[in-house]
Amino acid sequence: GENVEQHPSTLSVQEGDSAVIKCTYSDSASNYFPWYKQELGKRPQLIIDIRSNVGEKKDQRIAVTLNKTAKHFSLHITETQPEDSAVYFCAHRGRRDSNYQLIWGAGTKLIIKP
Amino acid sequence: KAGVTQTPRYLIKTRGQQVTLSCSPISGHRSVSWYQQTPGQGLQFLFEYFSETQRNKGNFPGRFSGRQFSNSRSEMNVSTLELGDSALYLCASSLIPPEDTEAFFGQGTRLTVV
Numbered sequence: 001g002e003n004v005e006q007h008p009s010t011l012s013v014q015e016g017d018s019a020v021i022k023c024t025y026s027d028s029a030s031n032y033f034p035w036y037k038q039e040l041g042k043r044p045q046l047i048i049d050i051r052s053n054v055g056e057k058k059d060q061r062i063a064v065t066l067n068k069t070a071k072h073f074s075l076h077i078t079e080t081q082p083e084d085s086a087v088y089f090c091a092h093r094g095r096r097d098s099n100y101q102l103i104w105g106a107g108t109k110l111i112i113k114p
Numbered sequence: 115k116a117g118v119t120q121t122p123r124y125l126i127k128t129r130g131q132q133v134t135l136s137c138s139p140i141s142g143h144r145s146v147s148w149y150q151q152t153p154g155q156g157l158q159f160l161f162e163y164f165s166e167t168q169r170n171k172g173n174f175p176g177r178f179s180g181r182q183f184s185n186s187r188s189e190m191n192v193s194t195l196e197l198g199d200s201a202l203y204l205c206a207s208s209l210i211p212p213e214d215t216e217a218f219f220g221q222g223t224r225l226t227v228v
Contacts, residue, residue, distance in 0.1 A: 042221075093214060101159070101212075107157075
C-alpha cells in the first residue's frame with residue numbers, strides 16, 4: 001500500500017534560521033498534500049496545504065513546495081520563532097486497499113533553540 | 115461554530131475491560147476519522163466513517179471497532195483492553211473525505227489501562 005516517508009524525524013534549528021521538512025510519496029495520482037502542526041499537549045491543526053495543480057504556496061513565514069516529477073513535497077519555515085516548536089506531520093491523498101485515504105508521515109519534531 | 119468534541123477527556127480502565135469513546139463532529143461534517151497516538155509516536159489510523167459507512171480501516175486488531183450514527187456522531191469501542199492500548203485517541207471530522215480537504219481534530223480522549 002501507499003506510504004509517505006518524512007525526514008528528518010527531529011530537527012533542531014537556531015531561532016531566526018530556516019527549517020525544511022521533506023516528504024516523499026509514490027502514488028503518482030496523489031493530488032492533495034496537507035501539513036499539520038501539533039504543539040505539545042494540543043491537537044493537530046492544518047497549517048498549509050497544496051494541490052497538485054500548483055508547485056508552491058506561501059502563507060507568511062510558511063511555504064510548501066511540490067515536485068510531482070520527483071514525488072516529494074516540502075515544508076519551509078523561515079525566520080523561525082519559539083512558537084514554531086512542535087511536531088509537524090505531512091500527509092497526502094493516497095490509495096490503500098483499493099480506497100483513497102489520507103496517508104500520514106511519521107512526524108518531525110522541530111526544536112527552536114533560543 | 116462549535117469544534118469537534120470528544121468525550122470523555124480522560125479515562126482509566128482495567129485490563130480486560132471494554133471502553134467506548136465518543137466523537138461529535140462539526141455540524142455538517144459527514145466524515146469522522148479515528149487515530150491512536152502514543153507518546154512520541156505519530157498518528158496511527160484506526161478507521162474512517164462517511165455517511166454511516168466505514169470507508170477505510172487501519173491495521174488494528176478486531177478488538178477495535180467503531181460506528182457512525184445518522185447525525186454523524188461516531189463512537190469507537192475497544193474490547194478486552196490491554197496495557198498497550200493506553201494512548202491518546204483523536205478523532206477528526208471533515209466536510210467530505212479527509213484526503214481531499216482539511217480535517218479538524220478534537221482534543222482527544224486519554225485512555226490509561228492499568
